[in-house]
Amino acid sequence: MFETLIDKDVELLIYLNNLGTSQWDGFWLFITNKLSAIPLYILLLYFFYKQFGLKKTVVMLIFVALLIAVSDQTSNMFKYGFKRLRPCHNDAIVNLIRLVKPSCGGKFSYFSAHAANSIAIAVFFSLWLKQYYKYLMPILLFWAFAVAYSRVYIGVHFPLDILTGALFGVFYALIFYYLLKLFYTRFFKV
Numbered sequence: 001m002f003e004t005l006i007d008k009d010v011e012l013l014i015y016l017n018n019l020g021t022s023q024w025d026g027f028w029l030f031i032t033n034k035l036s037a038i039p040l041y042i043l044l045l046y047f048f049y050k051q052f053g054l055k056k057t058v059v060m061l062i063f064v065a066l067l068i069a070v071s072d073q074t075s076n077m078f079k080y081g082f083k084r085l086r087p088c089h090n091d092a093i094v095n096l097i098r099l100v101k102p103s104c105g106g107k108f109s110y111f112s113a114h115a116a117n118s119i120a121i122a123v124f125f126s127l128w129l130k131q132y133y134k135y136l137m138p139i140l141l142f143w144a145f146a147v148a149y150s151r152v153y154i155g156v157h158f159p160l161d162i163l164t165g166a167l168f169g170v171f172y173a174l175i176f177y178y179l180l181k182l183f184y185t186r187f188f189k190v
Contacts (some may be wrong), residue, residue, distance in 0.1 A: 006160075013087055016096060017098055032114065034114075044125050047128065047132070051129065055188070061145060063123065064121070066176065067173065072113050072117060074114035075165065077165045078111050079108035085107065086105060087156065089104055099154070100188075103117070110161050111165040115161070118147040119165065122137075122169075123141075124177055130183075132151030145166075
């Protein structure tokens, strides 16, 4: 059963990756680039500051840094634990996929830190800001899933890497949301 799941994962990657065209490659390379989200992060920081003030925003930044560090390191732990080769490093399928960027990246793929981190940020800020900005959650989730999908599009992750990363992102976002809420309750007048 596990081999069947892996086979289907490979088939889905090949199908989705080959839907790409050179006309869209630049767009997906932009989306997958971590620096492209800086304006979004600045906007989220501004929204948070506007609603919660400077002290709570500074504390939130510490929690977000910890959230990303935990998410990222969990991904690395899984990558070196499972040692599943990235599609672009896998000789059995490398000729069946489009590697859109000039380099493949690290050797292992399971699971995607890009997916985990973008989903974690989207869910974390959605939970904090949903009552103030009605349409923020769908916009953030759309952005996060676009980032996650970009990893399949450019040929560096399997769909299962993305799905697992998304699940870890949601899990860690919920944990850090409640930890920050607890911190605020204990150390700030809420």
